[in-house]
Amino acid sequence: MNKIKIVIPARYSSSRLPGKPLLEINKRPMFWHVAQRCIEAGVPIGDIVIATDDERIFNSSNTFSIPVVMTSNEHQSGTDRINEVASILQWSSETLVVNVQGDEPLISPDLIKQVIGLSVKKSDFDIFTAIKRITSLDEFKNPNVVKAVIGNNNRALYFTRSASPYNRDDNTDFSFAFRHVGIYAYTVKSLYQFCSYPESNLEHSEKLEQLRALSNGMTIAVTEYDGDLAHGVDTLSDFHDVKRIIEGM
Structure with missing residues (x-):
């Protein structure tokens, strides 16, 4: 089976909610919660990477001991950002990369596992x-x-x-x-x-x-x-809804 990596794009700028990857739930930034869902899907923390274009997110990732790569701030999409991570880290051509959005702290670990399983079957x-x-x-x-x-x-x-x-x-x-x-995997x-x-x-x-x-x-x-x-976080109202759910768990 190919090596499996998860990349979580976490861009600071957002037209509707700037800085949302750093918004805190239970004193942890939102991207930390996304990473936890990936760990719950069976992917070790060493194979999970935050891809960002902002020093604040980069430094916060280091604080919480989550692997992080600084990428260009000129990418038009999260896919381009993930592509840069794969290039910087020199992952082999057969490595499977899963794109998990950085604004979905409630994403189901079962969904992540199911997409990984699909890549093996197909x-x-x-x-x-x-x-x-x-x-x-x-x-x-x-x-x-x-x-x-x-x-x-x-x-x-x-x-x-x-x-x-x-x-x-x-x-x-x-x-x-x-x-x-909206979850993808690709070699x-x-x-x-x-x-x-x-x-x-x-x-x-x-x-x-x-x-x-x-x-x-x-x-x-x-x-x-x-x-x-699970609903992603696009607006401040979304964030408060997700925050209530997580803090009530």
Whole structure:
């Protein structure tokens, strides 16, 4: 089995909530809680890396003895930041890298384990991610819910903000509809390949980074997750909600 690494992108600047990786829950910064979920998924702390562009986050990571790498502040996405980490640390081309968002302190360890397991079962694919069945028409029609269109062999055919796949005979039917869950895994080789491509037209239009991979012929495998999805932290209100949940555990 390939070596497994988790990289947690933790950027200081955020238009809606600047400095959110450093917001404290139980006297620990938010990125620390994300790292704990990764440890609970069975990945040792030595294989978890915080990827940041800010000295405050870098220093805080060191304070809590979490491996950290300082990256460029010019990256357009977390994937580009992860790619730089893999390059700096000279990970082998077959190393599996899991991208866990730094603003999801309640992410399920089972979800992380499931995506890692998918990469073992479907090793002939380039990228691995998760989906969850859509359960309401409102969710199906909501453009903020990214839909994943799935073909045979757990293969993702497309991702879109539109209500898809569409049933011509019944436009209220969402029985084959799934939402995309934003966790990714890729080998370093696939990560390098992905980041070598410019933004694709479909990616630019839908504002979905994974369409760059599909537009260039890369393959994406999915696993269906049936657990509850934890809400990420985008706003101060989100943070207070998550803080209450964690502090009440």
